[in-house]
Amino acid sequence: MPEQSKAPSELQYIKGIGPKRAEVLAQFGIHSLFDLLNFYPRRYIDRSKIIPLDQLQPDQEVTVIGKIEATGVRRFRRPIFYIVISDETGIMEAVWFNSANYFKKLFKVGEWISLSGKVHFYRGFQMQHPDFDRLGEGDISKLLHTGKILPLYPGNDAFKKVGLNSYTFRRIFSGLLEKPDILPQEIFNEQLFSRHHFLPRQEAFRQIHLPRENELLEKALYRLKYEEFFFPQLMLALQHRHRKEKPIGIAFTEKSSRLNALYKSLPFDLTRAQKKVMHEIRQDMRSAAPMNRLLQGDVGSGKTLVAVMAMLIAVDNGKQAALMVPTEILAEQHFINISKLLKPLKVPLSLLTGSTKSAIRKQLKEELNSAQPHIVIGTHALIQDAVGFKNLGLIVIDEQHRFGVMQRGKLIEKGLYADVLVMTATPIPRTLALTVYGSLDVSVLDEMPANRQPVTTVWRFDNKAAEIYKFIMENILKGRQAYIVYPLVEESEKLDLKAATEGFEFLSKGPFKDFKVGLLHGRLKAAEKDRIMQLFVKNRIHILVSTTVIEVGVDVPNATIMVIEHAERFGLSQLHQLRGRVGRGEHKSYCVLKTPYNIGEIAQQRIKIMTETQDGFLIAERDLELRGWGDFFGTKQSGMPDFKLANPITDRPILEDARSDAYHLVGEDAFLRKPENKALNAYLRTHLADRLQLFTIS
Numbered sequence: 001m002p003e004q005s006k007a008p009s010e011l012q013y014i015k016g017i018g019p020k021r022a023e024v025l026a027q028f029g030i031h032s033l034f035d036l037l038n039f040y041p042r043r044y045i046d047r048s049k050i051i052p053l054d055q056l057q058p059d060q061e062v063t064v065i066g067k068i069e070a071t072g073v074r075r076f077r078r079p080i081f082y083i084v085i086s087d088e089t090g091i092m093e094a095v096w097f098n099s100a101n102y103f104k105k106l107f108k109v110g111e112w113i114s115l116s117g118k119v120h121f122y123r124g125f126q127m128q129h130p131d132f133d134r135l136g137e138g139d140i141s142k143l144l145h146t147g148k149i150l151p152l153y154p155g156n157d158a159f160k161k162v163g164l165n166s167y168t169f170r171r172i173f174s175g176l177l178e179k180p181d182i183l184p185q186e187i188f189n190e191q192l193f194s195r196h197h198f199l200p201r202q203e204a205f206r207q208i209h210l211p212r213e214n215e216l217l218e219k220a221l222y223r224l225k226y227e228e229f230f231f232p233q234l235m236l237a238l239q240h241r242h243r244k245e246k247p248i249g250i251a252f253t254e255k256s257s258r259l260n261a262l263y264k265s266l267p268f269d270l271t272r273a274q275k276k277v278m279h280e281i282r283q284d285m286r287s288a289a290p291m292n293r294l295l296q297g298d299v300g301s302g303k304t305l306v307a308v309m310a311m312l313i314a315v316d317n318g319k320q321a322a323l324m325v326p327t328e329i330l331a332e333q334h335f336i337n338i339s340k341l342l343k344p345l346k347v348p349l350s351l352l353t354g355s356t357k358s359a360i361r362k363q364l365k366e367e368l369n370s371a372q373p374h375i376v377i378g379t380h381a382l383i384q385d386a387v388g389f390k391n392l393g394l395i396v397i398d399e400q401h402r403f404g405v406m407q408r409g410k411l412i413e414k415g416l417y418a419d420v421l422v423m424t425a426t427p428i429p430r431t432l433a434l435t436v437y438g439s440l441d442v443s444v445l446d447e448m449p450a451n452r453q454p455v456t457t458v459w460r461f462d463n464k465a466a467e468i469y470k471f472i473m474e475n476i477l478k479g480r481q482a483y484i485v486y487p488l489v490e491e492s493e494k495l496d497l498k499a500a501t502e503g504f505e506f507l508s509k510g511p512f513k514d515f516k517v518g519l520l521h522g523r524l525k526a527a528e529k530d531r532i533m534q535l536f537v538k539n540r541i542h543i544l545v546s547t548t549v550i551e552v553g554v555d556v557p558n559a560t561i562m563v564i565e566h567a568e569r570f571g572l573s574q575l576h577q578l579r580g581r582v583g584r585g586e587h588k589s590y591c592v593l594k595t596p597y598n599i600g601e602i603a604q605q606r607i608k609i610m611t612e613t614q615d616g617f618l619i620a621e622r623d624l625e626l627r628g629w630g631d632f633f634g635t636k637q638s639g640m641p642d643f644k645l646a647n648p649i650t651d652r653p654i655l656e657d658a659r660s661d662a663y664h665l666v667g668e669d670a671f672l673r674k675p676e677n678k679a680l681n682a683y684l685r686t687h688l689a690d691r692l693q694l695f696t697i698s
């Protein structure tokens with residue numbers, strides 16, 4: 001039997017493709033006509049905006065296209081890299097005053113290139129440091145004669161070998177798009193269609209590949225971006241609706257006496273936001289539909305307490321509850337704090353991490369197997385070795401962004417149909433949260449406990465170290481404590497970083513030799529980590545030198561100074577999380593972002609934002625802008641939606657429309673059975689069948 005992957009794809013019969021090209025396309029995941037139509041241009045050139053080289057004028061900002069005729073380096077104090085390009089009308093030079101070696105490798109004679117910049121006259125026309133786009137070899141001159149707006153397709157060596165380039169793609173699509181009968185049919189119902197003034201589907205594909213004018217191209221982009229957002233949202237809307245309608249969860253109906261006792265024992269009142277969120281959680285838990293709720297709240301907004309209260313509801317209803325956190329240190333911290341909180345309430349409480357001794361693990365398993373109410377705090381170990389909960393009612397997942405989104409699926413695989421509360425300290429705009437975290441309901445802790453003080457945040461260069469150390473000393477003498485955070489454990493990656501171990505050696509023998517300095521990093525044994533944390537909690541260690549293992553959750557209110565070494569190496573959200581370790585008590589707190597003198601533009605922006613705001617929402621949003629969608633969420637690893645045309649950040653209004661449309665549609669037609677939604681239903685079945693398993697559309 002021939003292998004699946006060697007089966008000839010339908011594409012080979014399309015004019016201009018044939019078996020060889022079809023095979024190469026298949027290597028890149030393009031198997032069907034639909035895949036091909038979704039292989040979008042990477043950019044467009046508007047030919048009307050291109051200036052022929054014989055019409056250049058000095059001091060104009062223009063875009064030109066030409067073939068590279070020569071490249072070279074001129075010596076002039078520093079090496080200057082130049083290229084000469086030509087079109088049918090003339091020639092021009094472009095020069096770069098630095099990185100000659102880099103450019104020498106980049107540009108090849110014979111390749112076509114577009115250059116944008118200001119024209120100078122210096123022994124002929126010249127651009128200095130223009131923006132450029134390499135257009136590929138050979139094809140562009142032919143492409144230039146074909147239309148007004150020219151689509152440029154992504155290229156690679158395999159494509160090149162079989163002659164697939166922007167010109168041949170244009171020919172393939174020209175043939176293809178003339179055949180309306182084989183092209184995808186309309187899928188949206190009349191109402192949706194007219195509300196958005198969509199281009200008809202076939203026309204959208206035509207314009208994206210063979211654009212006639214900018215306005216139509218824009219409309220095509222709008223329609224196809226909308227589709228990219230709409231389908232994931234529709235899936236979520238369906239999931240959401242069907243979850244709510246299937247009462248397969250647990251209804252926690254008993255009044256929680258322990259919760260009330262805890263509430264009365266607190267030395268402070270809950271914030272308004274905590275009360276609101278508890279109300280939402282209680283309602284979810286009371287209902288027989290399984291809870292699936294995301295709790296967003298900035299560092300220090302009091303999420304842990306909310307989690308504890310929810311777990312008490314479960315326990316008072318005779319169920320087991322689990323709190324899952326990303327690191328052992330955090331699990332231990334939570335365990336200690338929650339033990340204190342729950343001591344008077346006599347709730348069975350256990351800790352389970354990767355380094356829990358097997359005897360204890362065994363005993364815990366037995367207890368859980370007895371179905372007795374119990375709260376377990378732990379790391380991934382909780383679900384990884386299926387601890388054998390007999391009676392799990394609620395699972396709380398803390399710092400969700402560090403787990404990825406698929407964990408709930410894993411829980412269900414293990415047969416755990418508990419209510420789920422996921423908590424994150426990376427608050428992101430609601431619509432984005434819903435795109436990322438699936439069909440969850442969202443609660444927000446948008447208020448800090450009243451006793452919080454702002455953390456004064458400053459940026460200091462490395463040459464100010466002595467002053468920083470002096471400042472730390474003064475504060476230690478007043479009874480306070482400090483964190484000093486380094487980015488790496490060892491100089492393993494040959495990066496010129498001061499590792500935490502080195503920093504520790506230096507600090508404990510040098511500037512802070514009269515104080516107690518501790519070192520904490522991920523490679524220490526759990527018992528050792530625990531010992532050091534306990535010493536720090538008791539103020540027997542004054543300065544904790546650490547890697548980012550303290551990033552989440554650690555709570556030592558007496559620590560009021562956070563120094564972050566090489567702050568330029570950290571992401572914005574990470575800096576914010578780290579800063580969240582201070583400013584937790586009654587004393588004034590400080591965060592010092594320490595960097596070398598010369599750091600990159602983006603790093604500068606990150607650090608500036610940190611010094612300007614403490615609003616986690618704003619910081620997350622800026623982080624998202626600076627890093628982009630894929631990087632921020634690590635879409636590739638985490639299985640979050642990725643988009644080809646649409647950008648969830650810049651196209652957010654479209655995303656929001658698509659989302660509300662999808663929910664509206666499902667509200668009106670839960671199973672997509674109405675005649676006007678027949679096409680849509682069929683589309684889901686063909687293109688998204690693999691994702692339909694969680695519910696049924698019959």
Ligand code: ADP
Pocket residue numbers: 268269270271274297298299300301302303304305425449450451553555584
């Ligand atoms: P998060 O997990 O959201 O970062 P925590 O739950 O760790 O925040 O809370 C930080 C600190 O604030 C803890 O010491 C907690 O006891 C305290 N806290 C929680 N809620 C309140 C409140 N309503 N008023 C005062 N302090 C609170």
Ligand code: MG
Pocket residue numbers: 303304398553
């Ligand atoms: Mg927390």
